[in-house]
Amino acid sequence: MTIIGIDKMSFFSPHQYIDMVELANARGEEPNKYLIGIGQTEQAVIPSTQDVVTMAANAADEMLTASDRKKITMILFATESGIDNSKSGAVYLQRLLGINPYARTIELKQACYAGTFALMQARDYVTLHPDEKVLVVASDIARYGLQTSGEVTQGGGAVAMLVAANPMIAEINQDSQFLSRDIMDFWRPVYADTARVDGKYSSNVYQDFFKKVWTRYKSKTGRDIADFKALAFHLPFTKMGLKALRDVLPEATDEQQVVLMDEFEASRVYNKRIGNLYTGSLYLSLYSLLDNSQSLKAGDRIGMFSYGSGAEGEFYSLTLRPHFSAGLVTGQIDTLLANRQYVTIADYEKIFNNQLKGAADREFDFKGDPAKFVLHGLKNERRQYICN
Numbered sequence: 001m002t003i004i005g006i007d008k009m010s011f012f013s014p015h016q017y018i019d020m021v022e023l024a025n026a027r028g029e030e031p032n033k034y035l036i037g038i039g040q041t042e043q044a045v046i047p048s049t050q051d052v053v054t055m056a057a058n059a060a061d062e063m064l065t066a067s068d069r070k071k072i073t074m075i076l077f078a079t080e081s082g083i084d085n086s087k088s089g090a091v092y093l094q095r096l097l098g099i100n101p102y103a104r105t106i107e108l109k110q111a112c113y114a115g116t117f118a119l120m121q122a123r124d125y126v127t128l129h130p131d132e133k134v135l136v137v138a139s140d141i142a143r144y145g146l147q148t149s150g151e152v153t154q155g156g157g158a159v160a161m162l163v164a165a166n167p168m169i170a171e172i173n174q175d176s177q178f179l180s181r182d183i184m185d186f187w188r189p190v191y192a193d194t195a196r197v198d199g200k201y202s203s204n205v206y207q208d209f210f211k212k213v214w215t216r217y218k219s220k221t222g223r224d225i226a227d228f229k230a231l232a233f234h235l236p237f238t239k240m241g242l243k244a245l246r247d248v249l250p251e252a253t254d255e256q257q258v259v260l261m262d263e264f265e266a267s268r269v270y271n272k273r274i275g276n277l278y279t280g281s282l283y284l285s286l287y288s289l290l291d292n293s294q295s296l297k298a299g300d301r302i303g304m305f306s307y308g309s310g311a312e313g314e315f316y317s318l319t320l321r322p323h324f325s326a327g328l329v330t331g332q333i334d335t336l337l338a339n340r341q342y343v344t345i346a347d348y349e350k351i352f353n354n355q356l357k358g359a360a361d362r363e364f365d366f367k368g369d370p371a372k373f374v375l376h377g378l379k380n381e382r383r384q385y386i387c388n
């Protein structure tokens with residue numbers, strides 16, 4: 001049988017960041033609450049010249065060859081920070097990236113879960129059409145508001161994944177277990193540009209969903225923790241994944257517990273410095289694991305826990321392919337992080353309040369933004385995207 005899975009992955013986040021010790025000091029909190037209690041050290045700052053479309057385009061552009069662009073027949077754009085209530089971000093992406101005009105384009109939403117759904121749809125589609133490729137992007141901006149308890153868990157960025165037959169990175173196994181329940185732990189009404197959240201409740205539901213889908217996974221597949229080399233989690237903040245991992249660690253031998261903890265540390269290196277990117281967070285964590293683990297090898301099974309408030313949870317597994325590192329853009333995130341510019345808390349607050357809002361024409365000065373794709377502004381209620 002043909003193997004279907006993630007062929008390539010690429011990541012983008014804007015060129016500015018704040019330091020979590022400085023944010024803690026500015027908010028009158030003990031720095032270790034942010035560094036250890038929340039598990040974040042830096043946070044991406046999203047300038048007015050970037051939105052979910054430009055971030056997705058910047059991520060995908062770095063991994064796509066001319067041949068990929070011709071072979072892609074579907075673009076699945078997962079986001080909960082959409083820029084339009086009607087038109088999908090995927091259509092903009094098709095034009096910006098020069099993708100085959102005879103491709104389907106669609107946007108998907110279910111909080112931080114939509115990227116996982118998109119990936120499963122892509123796998124099923126390519127299973128039926130193994131000569132075609134599907135582009136999945138998970139692009140989001142986490143916004144809770146200045147001086148809110150969620151502020152330390154903001155961030156933003158995009159992960160792009162190419163799903164294809166005989167993939168370089170990993171096979172997406174047909175073993176998903178999922179669960180949905182109508183609850184109000186986190187949501188964003190259409191009139192709001194910041195999330196509404198019941199923080200403690202959302203964390204409790206996350207852990208509850210993880211335990212439920214994990215238990216169901218074990219009973220449905222007959223596998224147990226010994227079958228996994230690593231577990232990767234949706235990381236709204238990196239301590240959240242640690243809490244979930246600790247819930248199942250006692251099921252492992254002492255020796256395997258050490259391995260799972262080491263792999264978890266590898267899986268949160270990048271998320272600690274980017275922050276939450278909602279539906280992309282699990283996939284940034286996967287990228288971080290693949291890039292930073294010292295011991296992963298072909299054939300290893302990685303457990304993936306996806307959680308989207310509202311709420312939906314899914315647990316599934318990936319099996320690593322022989323040359324999985326070759327599917328990542330070499331040195332991409334190290335370079336991105338090394339080139340980021342530090343901004344003060346005062347400047348971040350100004351940037352936070354300078355996002356595109358309302359219907360009035362606006363132009364942004366995009367000279368300071370080194371990204372290839374930028375948002376130039378709004379003209380006649382149409383977003384103006386520029387290829388820098």
Ligand code: CAA
Nearest residue numbers: 030032033036037038112149150153199200202203206236
């Ligand atoms: N040193 C070390 N640790 C410290 C500390 C110190 N000096 N001071 C406090 N801490 C620890 C606390 O003990 C606590 O740890 P535990 O959770 O292990 O008990 C941790 O720091 C956080 O402290 P608080 O609970 O007091 O923090 P808070 O009330 O200010 O809010 C939060 C934390 C609820 C996560 C808040 O940031 C928030 O609402 N974030 C947004 C919601 C969110 O991310 N929810 C996650 C699940 S929902 C989801 O996953 C979807 C999504 O992407 C949003």
